[in-house]
Amino acid sequence: MPGNGTVTRSTLRQQIADALRDEVLAGRLRPGRAFTVKEIADQYGVSATPVREALVDLSAQGILEADQHRGFRVPEYSLTDYRNMIEARSLVTDGMFQALTTGHPAFGTPPGDPRTATALTTVRRRGEEAQRAATAGDITVLIGYDLRFWRELSALFGNPYLGDFLHRLRVQSWVCAVQHLLRLPDLRGRLWSGHTELVDALARREAEAARAIVADANAHSLALLEHLTKG
Known part of the structure; x- marks a missing residue:
């Protein structure tokens, strides 16, 4: 994930969302896999704000779902x-x-x-x-x-x-x-x-x-x- 000053929060938000979306659709993030905003922020070396925004975006698309008080997880569809x-x-x-x-x-x-x-x-x-x-x-x-x-x-x-x-x-x-x-x-x-x-x-x-x-x-x-x- 780029870390120079020219990368805006909006760009980070989209890059993180795209990366996680690709991981879910490729099956590398399995159903039921849970994670926190901090875990993803640490993984990409960015602040929590664009990560939280990216995860909320993915939840709105049905790619992730919010797990109240615990973070987010990959849905387990039947x-x-x-x-x-x-x-x-x-x-x-x-x-x-x-x-x-x-x-x-x-x-x-x-x-x-x-x-x-x-x-x-x-x-x-x-x-x-x-x-x-x-x-x-x-x-x-x-x-x-x-x-x-x-x-x-x-x-x-x-x-x-x-x-x-x-x-x-x-x-x-x-x-x-x-x-x-x-x-x-x-x-x-x-x-x-x-x-x-x-x-x-x-x-x-x-x-x-x-x-x-x-x-x-x-x-x-x-x-x-x-x-x-x-x-």
């Missing part, structure tokens, strides 16, 4: 929690896709218009990277690109509240899932990788096709976690 997250995500994305059939100005232009393709190019690129990571079984890289994919896709609907809510749900889903997925010695071929198919369906404004693709992704993920928790 399979029931995961099912509920999947259901909540489905309700959000179903609404997004349905909006395309009722005149919502997402993407801003009619299907087939070059501007629509341009708007989706970056999202598709994230999807391609996510697919490569899924095929290779690289869960850490996959999570990063998957979150960026959905963040940028939801941004095309022009509603920041929608994007923030869906992002939170997907982050929490990954926090829950990664603890189980890391039990597998080899994740190649086990992770869903239909991101570009989804983008292509949305580019054609085929809401039912998009809904079916996401339903398949959710069913795949849930079945895998059910298998791992039983094992």
Whole structure:
């Protein structure tokens, strides 16, 4: 962690939050792991204030939870929690896709218009990277690109509240899932990788096709976690 005078408290806050977020999503900070503000401040060699702010930020995102009078800890989500997250995500994305059939100005232009393709190019690129990571079984890289994919896709609907809510749900889903997925010695071929198919369906404004693709992704993920928790 940089310690020179040009680093502001806000920068430290974000750096600490990013570092801890990556540790949780990579599964290196296990569910139930508790720590105090002082412990993290000592680890990074910084004052308590930006650490406390970073931990509060992560709690608001569902990555950590406050443990009253004891500090913070990594959540211990159950399979029931995961099912509920999947259901909540489905309700959000179903609404997004349905909006395309009722005149919502997402993407801003009619299907087939070059501007629509341009708007989706970056999202598709994230999807391609996510697919490569899924095929290779690289869960850490996959999570990063998957979150960026959905963040940028939801941004095309022009509603920041929608994007923030869906992002939170997907982050929490990954926090829950990664603890189980890391039990597998080899994740190649086990992770869903239909991101570009989804983008292509949305580019054609085929809401039912998009809904079916996401339903398949959710069913795949849930079945895998059910298998791992039983094992």
